[in-house]
Amino acid sequence: MRIAICTALCGLSLAFAVPARAENAQQTLMKTCNTEAKTKAVAGAARKDFMSHCLRGEPTDAPAKPATPQERMKACNADPQAKTLKGDARKAFMSSCLKK
Template identity: 60%
Template structure:
């Protein structure tokens, strides 16, 4: 009887997992597929479109605001580039710059 519990539990988990929300990749695939269908693309033309569409960055990510840490990194990196720092000097500068408030 104990041997029967584990397989039944696994089957139950597999069946339940079908009800979870689609992943971002699945959503992207659905959107790209719908666009290709709306444009009546077929064959190689459809393959090329799907490839380009799936590689494209989602619009939501582009509009996402940067965190304060990311903004600080961007500023410090720009300053280091302006000063022409490389190697250990750049590492030291970046470390000090990121520690400042």
């Protein structure tokens, strides 16, 4: 009887001692690509294309696009070209920049 109890307890302790399975390279790459896509605020079809390229290890063509209109305005105002333009030329530049 004691042997049966000891065997059962030893088997039970070994079952809990098995370490968790380590992530494989594909899972790590998927996490990295997802994080990068979130950082760049890529969504929809552009995200699908971005993830496809990222998971293959190819360069990604998705530029970092600010998410809110305020962030886009701030990014366009920071452009060196915007700082040199005046009047209608500036308005045209800002309009095209904000549409990107």
